[in-house]
Amino acid sequence: MKLAPLGWFTHVSRDAPVDRLTPDDDLFLKMDAVLDLPVVTQTLWRFPGTIDVDAIASVAERLHRGRLGRLVGGRRGPGRAYWRYTPDAGHFAIDTEPLPAGGEEAWGRTRALDPLDIVNGPSWRLSVARTVDDASVVVSLTIAHVIADGGAGTCAIVEAVNSTPYLAGTTPGIADDVLDAADLLRTAGTTAYRVWRESRGGSPESPARVTGNPAPDTDLAGAEATPNVTVLIPHADYAAAATSRGGTDNSLFAALMVGILKRCGRVSDGDVVPVSLPVSTRTDGDRRANATSGATAFVEVAPGRYEDLTDVRVACKEAYGRLTEKSSAVANSAVILQAVNDSIARRLAANATTPLCLASNFGPMPDEFVTLGTGTRATMAIRAVTVTEDVTQLRDRKGGISGWLGINDDHVMLSVSSLDPVRIPDASMMRSLLTDELAAWGLHGTGWGA
Numbered sequence: 001m002k003l004a005p006l007g008w009f010t011h012v013s014r015d016a017p018v019d020r021l022t023p024d025d026d027l028f029l030k031m032d033a034v035l036d037l038p039v040v041t042q043t044l045w046r047f048p049g050t051i052d053v054d055a056i057a058s059v060a061e062r063l064h065r066g067r068l069g070r071l072v073g074g075r076r077g078p079g080r081a082y083w084r085y086t087p088d089a090g091h092f093a094i095d096t097e098p099l100p101a102g103g104e105e106a107w108g109r110t111r112a113l114d115p116l117d118i119v120n121g122p123s124w125r126l127s128v129a130r131t132v133d134d135a136s137v138v139v140s141l142t143i144a145h146v147i148a149d150g151g152a153g154t155c156a157i158v159e160a161v162n163s164t165p166y167l168a169g170t171t172p173g174i175a176d177d178v179l180d181a182a183d184l185l186r187t188a189g190t191t192a193y194r195v196w197r198e199s200r201g202g203s204p205e206s207p208a209r210v211t212g213n214p215a216p217d218t219d220l221a222g223a224e225a226t227p228n229v230t231v232l233i234p235h236a237d238y239a240a241a242a243t244s245r246g247g248t249d250n251s252l253f254a255a256l257m258v259g260i261l262k263r264c265g266r267v268s269d270g271d272v273v274p275v276s277l278p279v280s281t282r283t284d285g286d287r288r289a290n291a292t293s294g295a296t297a298f299v300e301v302a303p304g305r306y307e308d309l310t311d312v313r314v315a316c317k318e319a320y321g322r323l324t325e326k327s328s329a330v331a332n333s334a335v336i337l338q339a340v341n342d343s344i345a346r347r348l349a350a351n352a353t354t355p356l357c358l359a360s361n362f363g364p365m366p367d368e369f370v371t372l373g374t375g376t377r378a379t380m381a382i383r384a385v386t387v388t389e390d391v392t393q394l395r396d397r398k399g400g401i402s403g404w405l406g407i408n409d410d411h412v413m414l415s416v417s418s419l420d421p422v423r424i425p426d427a428s429m430m431r432s433l434l435t436d437e438l439a440a441w442g443l444h445g446t447g448w449g450a
Contacts, residue, residue, distance in 0.1 A: 017287070018176055019169035020080040021072070021146075023334030024290035028146040029072065029081070032118060034342050035349060037393060039145040040385045041153060042112045044230075045370075045378035046104060046448065049134040052374060053094065056139060059373040060092035060126045062160035067287070068148060072118045073171065079181035080338065083289075085168035089147075091122035095129040104131070104138045105449035109228075111140035112385045123147045139372060145384065149290040150362060150404075151282045154369050161368040169287075188339035191332050207298045208274040210356065212267045215422050223391045223421035229430045230381040230415040231445025233438070238412045241441045247309025248316075249412075250277075250361050252441070253405045255312045257359050258299050259437040260416065264423040266356070266400055271301045276358040277319055294330065295319035306440055354399035354419055361405045370408055380408050381448040383415045391421040414445060 021029065032038035063069070064087040073084035099107050111127050124143040130136070143153050159166060172180070242252040254275045261267045275297045282291040297319035299312055337345055370377050382404050386394065399419030406413045416434055418424035424433065431447075438445055 016167055016170040018172045019070075019083040019287055020180065021082065021338075022288055022290065023331065023338045024292070025146055025288070026081070026338040027334055028144075028290065029118070030337065030342070030345050030349070032144070032146060034346050035393075036388070037397075038116070038118075038387050040112060040116060040387055041143050041145055041148070041150055042108070042381075042383055042385060043141045043153065044104075044108045044381040044448065045139040045372055046381075047137040047139070047372075047374060047376055047378045049130065049136055051137055051376050053128060053130075053137060055374045056126075056128055056372055057092065057094070059157070059160045060090075062163060063124075063126065063156060064088075064090050064092075066156050066159050066164075066166045067152065068124050068143065068156045069166075069168070070147065071121055071123055072146065075177070077177065077181050078185060078339065078341075079177050080184055082172055083169050084171065086121070089121050090124045090126065092126045093128070095127065097129075098132040099129050099138070101131055101133050101135070102449070104136065105447070107138060108140055108381065108449070112142055112383075113387060114142060116142065116144045118144045118146050139378075145290070147289055149292055150360070150382070151280045151291060152289055154362075154366065155282070155286075157372065158366055158368040161371070161373040184339050188336050191335045195332050195336070206274070207272055209270075209272040210267055210274075211271055212265060216265075218422045218425065220391050220395065220421050220425070223425035224427065225388050225391050225394065225421070226383075226385050226417045226419060227424070227427040227430050228383045228385070228415060228417040229427055229434050230383065230413065230448040231434065231438070232379060232408075232448060233412045233414060233443055233445045235407060235410055235412050237443055241443055242309065245307060245309040247313050249405070249407075250359075251309045251313040251316050253361055253403065253414075254297060254299055254316060254359050255305050255309060256414070256437055256441070257357050257401060257403050257416070258301060258305075258312075259440065260433050261357060261400055262301055263433045263437060264420070264429075266420060266423055267301050269301050269303065273299050273301060273357055274355075275299050275315075275319075276355045277316065278358070278360045279320070279323060280362075293323060295323045352397070354394075354397045355402070356398075356400035358402040359405070360403065364407045365413075377409060379411075379448060380406065380413050381415055382406060382413065383417055385417070386419065394419055394421050413448075 069087050069089045070083040070085045071089050073082045075081045127140045129138050258273050277295040279293045281293050297315040299315050402417050404415040418430055424430050
């Protein structure tokens with residue numbers, strides 16, 4: 001197998017930066033190390049069986065030497081952890097046993113649960129399998145969210161496909177650690193004082209209003225952790241459903257998510273649902289692992305939304321207008337949390353909750369991302385998985401559902417996961433809810449693995 005020539009961080013330049021974990025990175029680190037609720041992003045590709053698997057292997061080798069080639073390095077004292085760059089951070093494998101026909105989705109679910117280790121590796125895994133009838137080649141890329149959010153993962157793939165070199169960061173010295181620790185403690189202290197001072201004026205009341213139905217007394221023994229369903233919808237149909245009701249792709253997405261919450265009994269007519277809308281803050285040359293802010297749209301559960309999306313569209317627009325204020329509050333909390341030790345962080349996070357409704361719209365997918373260096377477009381599935389064997393932890397965090405929307409050529413990928421093991425305990429229930437909600441909008445989706 002001939003791989004593309006490599007010249008990526010085989011040595012560290014004297015001009016290489018020290019890359020420290022940001023407050024956002026640290027939040028996911030604490031999710032993993034402190035709360036034992038690691039979050040993993042997964043991207044799945046489904047190619048025709050005729051593609052050249054060697055091309056994927058070549059991309060994998062370049063991923064090892066790109067921005068994903070990093071692990072969490074230790075820290076001395078109260079400073080920020082740093083990224084330790086190594087080509088051994090990831091793992092690439094081609095399955096020797098073919099998949100049974102129709103086994104793509106089950107294989108993807110299994111790959112999502114393969115262990116990751118953000119300190120010792122692997123912090124990401126790229127896996128390839130072929131179906132027994134040679135009709136399909138499927139690929140899974142799982143990445144610990146600490147290492148990369150969706151934007152960083154996409155950048156890593158685009159850079160690998162294009163053979164774009166990446167300058168690895170260097171290991172900090174003792175003097176750098178001392179300066180960093182002083183900066184972190186000073187920044188956290190200043191931030192804590194500002195938050196305290198601002199809190200004396202009181203916080204504005206949230207317009208969110210969620211009543212819902214009482215949670216059913218459900219045995220969680222058979223519940224799955226973050227079950228997911230991904231469907232592909234003709235883009236022309238999806239766009240028509242939105243525009244004919246005075247909406248956009250994004251407002252229809254938010255309305256669909258609220259509709260699923262209504263169907264499962266989590267919210268009721270008249271409720272106002274806080275819909276979290278992630279917004280990328282990534283810029284050219286951005287080296288951050290996680291670079292996402294968040295807006296919150298307050299969407300009323302009104303029956304009229306099926307005929308008119310204007311109110312939902314306005315709610316989303318207003319959410320983006322509040323983005324600076326909202327992101328500042330979230331950023332302040334993250335800065336303070338990064339400065340405390342694990343014991344204090346565990347106590348502070350004891351009553352933390354996960355979003356009731358998250359709708360992440362990343363728009364058109366880059367060609368390099370969809371082809372993975374093969375020259376052939378794949379059908380895609382994208383999701384995040386909270387990895388745990390104890391679904392009561394998900395129940396206690398009071399999460400709802402999370403969704404991802406992307407445009408791939410002539411179709412829309414819609415992926416929805418449950419973080420509520422009580423009301424949506426498995427993929428079968430999610431599939432039924434999603435199918436019914438799409439039908440209410442005159443839409444139909446084909447399963448990613450179908």
